[in-house]
Amino acid sequence: MKRLFAPIALIIAATVTTGCQSLSAPPPVELRGTGDLGLIIERATGSVLVVDHSEHEILGRVEGLGDLSHASVVYSRDARYGYVFGRDGGLTKVDLLTRTVTDRVIQSGNSIGGAISQDGRYVAVSNYEPGGVNIFDSETLDTVAEIPAFYTNAQGEKDQSKTVGLVDAPGNQFVFSLFEAGEIWTVDMYSNPPGINRYQAGKEPYDALITPDGRFYIAGLFGEDGLSMMDLWEPEQGVQTILPDYGKGEQRLPVYKMPHLEGWAIADGYAFVPAVGRHEVLVADMEDWSMVQRIPVQGQPVFVMASPDNRQIWVSFAHPKNDVVQVIDSRTREIIRTLEPGKSVLHMEFTPRGEEVWVSSRDSDRVTVYNTRTLEELATLPAQKPSGIFFTNRAHQLGL
């Protein structure tokens, strides 16, 4: 494990300015609340923007975070520090107040996201190369546990599995899926060493989500149709298959991108699910996981996200129809608006109570802010190839 020296100095690009503030000034270390801050990933440049969503303002840029393609962020329980998971195995702790890198470790060769424990003490990272999950002290980034995720492969040999769909769960647990092993593991962080339970799942889980209350863990499957679901209130029941027709089997078009599962909208007892390879958002009744409706949309959905009040479902799309976002009324299940935030929309993030939504357009180098009630554009912010947008209220939510 390679530890880089911290803190890496803040470097501010002199070229980026917002309406009211030049970013070339040294960062003021101001006393302020951290409840309305966020990070925007600039994937091509290995940098993140620190933003204030009350003022629609870019506060500064932090650089030197490595390969940020497919990067994601979780937050410390005081909402001051972001933990940025890079594709290159880098785990970077960013201080949103000083806008500096507090600490950074290269913890694997290739990673795919992470989670922070319910109590905020542990940060876990899910790895493709060499596989397994590494767990760190959130304060120091010291290693707390390494879970290699061994399984027996088709040749009868012991091997490490890629891990995906890593989330935190109530009871200070982590939950993740093993791609090659086709298993779901739970990790109890109240035990020392962490207590691990293994459950047989479907073939090649490639991503997963946990419902907002932390009860149901649902993994998408690359190797077969259907989804693997665990009820964490009754783990002894093991994994069951839901939506058996869901997946590549139902595709009618080439799949440009497997949809993100973290993007599932769950509203009013129904899950709004991106279809795989079809121009549809699927509606499933969570009572019995029956499919009750298919909502036609303009392209292959990638993110399907409910507003905090569950009143709207915002849908982003895969290439080549990824320059628009569609908004569905969750009650009528009709598209109420098609918006054009820019080229190659990659991510959307609602403000904590949902009055606005921020949308990143990679190839337009901008983030667009909409009012969710009027669907009017409120602001645009310049960003270099922006992808993920993550606000600090995630610090307080299970599974995010």
Place this chain on the structure above:
Amino acid sequence: MKRLFAPIALIIAATVTTGCQSLSAPPPVELRGTGDLGLIIERATGSVLVVDHSEHEILGRVEGLGDLSHASVVYSRDARYGYVFGRDGGLTKVDLLTRTVTDRVIQSGNSIGGAISQDGRYVAVSNYEPGGVNIFDSETLDTVAEIPAFYTNAQGEKDQSKTVGLVDAPGNQFVFSLFEAGEIWTVDMYSNPPGINRYQAGKEPYDALITPDGRFYIAGLFGEDGLSMMDLWEPEQGVQTILPDYGKGEQRLPVYKMPHLEGWAIADGYAFVPAVGRHEVLVADMEDWSMVQRIPVQGQPVFVMASPDNRQIWVSFAHPKNDVVQVIDSRTREIIRTLEPGKSVLHMEFTPRGEEVWVSSRDSDRVTVYNTRTLEELATLPAQKPSGIFFTNRAHQLGL
């Protein structure tokens, strides 16, 4: 309207110490995140404690807030400022970082709680005397609107109604009930002046709640049995009566305290409701609002609160059986533990992701912290006649 000069200086009691820090030192104005802070009301002394729930630490005391019996708090969207609603009509803006009073107005003679708008721009206060609702700019505490809540009384005269159950709702609305008028009003803060809609409700609404997604507004009735419910997704449907047997009519014992409605637990499609005057927690199916179960408990419940993962229901009680808290498993609906946090338990607050819960015991002058998984006591903190506990993550939740 009387405006007091701000800021009122911070006064720190030299006698209160925590395990690791004396409160007699001047407050350090430290750079820190505000996501793990909170305020504890000290009702008898007109003061609040600023606490850090990561460290179980009292950071300081802010005094001079007037009559804080039945006080409550909402937070600015940056989670830096608490707006404290006092019983004496005082609205005090407290800076949790500097631990000072930023601003304070006496906005009525007698008030009963308030709310902050979805966008964080407006703070509204619900008044008994002279009645009505006043709305302030959250930044400056300047008056934005006064809504006198006029109605025609039994003598055919125009009169102001006491207002209760004031909450924020999606679409930047406020919703409240009029006690004497028996009405529910919605206030649209996107209109200028605010757009008001009036709906006929049941007799003498005395308190109300809004479901966590901001959809259903439910008012308890003092003047008749049953509850008045509005579906804010379909306001044109008006108010309907639910749980028609709920209320004083079902009481078998003297009612020591009408239960708090904000304390309702809503978990897994069921509402766990404090019975009025009976030693029971009621379970209602939210699909059709039928009563499906009565769970016997040790006293008259006051607060019935679900943990953030909906796995546990914590119940506090009315005098004279108010020295214990009972914990119900939401799945089995059985009491799993009876805890004794101290004398006269008044309030409970879960940490944002629910790994701990803080419980105030007024007559033991302390707050007790429990781990929700082990139900073990983790810490106690000294406080002067503590009542309400409010953590800053409320800044990010609808209806709180």
